[in-house]
Amino acid sequence: MKNIEIEQKLSQINLQNYSLEELNTNLQLIKEKYVEKDQQEEAKQIWVYQRILEIHKLYVKAFSLLKNKQYYKGWCVLEQIEITINSLKRHFQYNEKEYYLWNIEKSVLNLQVIFPYKLFNSIEILHKSEKCSICGKIVKIRNLCEHIVGEIYNGEMCYREVVDAEILNVSLVENPGNKFSVFFLVDENTGEQIDQYNYDDIDYLFSIINNPYEQWDLEVSQQVVTKNDYGNIDRNDLCPCGSNKKFKNCCGLNIGKKYPHYEFIVNNPNYRAILSNTIKKK
Ligand SMILES: [Zn+2]
Ligand SMILES: [Zn+2]
Secondary structure, three states: OOHHHHHHHHHOHHHOOOOHHHHHHHHHHHHHHHHHOOOHHHHHHHHHHHHHHHHHHHHHHHHHHHHOOOHHHHHHHHHHHHHHHHHHHOOOOOOOOHHHHHHHHHHHHHHHHHOOOOOEEEEEEEEEEEEEOOOOOEEEOOEOOOOOOOOEEOOEEOOEEEEEEEEEEEEEEOOOOOOOOEOOEEOOOOOOEEOOOOOHHHHHHHHHOOOOOOOEEEEEEEEEOOHHHHOOOOOOOEOOOOOOOEHHHOHHHHOOOEEEEEEEEEOOHHHOEEEEOHHHHO
16 A cells, blocks of 8 residues: 555545444555665655544544543543644644644644533552653663654554653642643532533534534634523522522522533534524533
């Protein structure tokens, strides 16, 4: 398979008319031949193609997880996509039309915006020693190897595997280094994790889009809750949310608060939809 053929296949990836797995196996074999002959640039180019495939594989997986309400698992795959895109961008600058990557990048960002996760556990770790993924040497501050993290050697990206580490500190933050450690509550009696989040916005979006390659976009604006949002209601009436509290002591407290307002823009005009977030609904 020549590079031009590979690029042709990858440019039709959104049609989903071939197996990504099979193409990846072919690419791996081609890459191994280049590595045997020490053709570093050629092997690196195949690594780039493989990352493009990987991003699409993850994107299709995230779509099906979220469509099936596996929110946290889907969230983690979105984070994997973000990380893979960042490692690809170091070696391949794509434009708006190439391999649908720009669309994936935008969709991942938009999904991260509408996800209800806003607080994360941030774990500060002291790496005492690490192993180079290319040469296997144990790397310490005064004992480095010649490989640079993020560079491509023999068609593989160099990373450091942590061999010995010490946890220094765990804290809750809004902008973590990675977004895997979502903050969940724990049931005091059973010790089981509770998912305390409201996923209405995600459910709403995935009730409209049916294919990972269906295009959609998001517009976010700030709105203020007004009394009119609750219709003709007296302050002393029972709250319409069903809490059995008086309106003034429940949702009435939200009046005047700002909340993000999401508008999804989709291809099907019947579904051009306005959606408000959870502050207003609770
Ligand atoms: Zn090394
Ligand atoms: Zn209420």
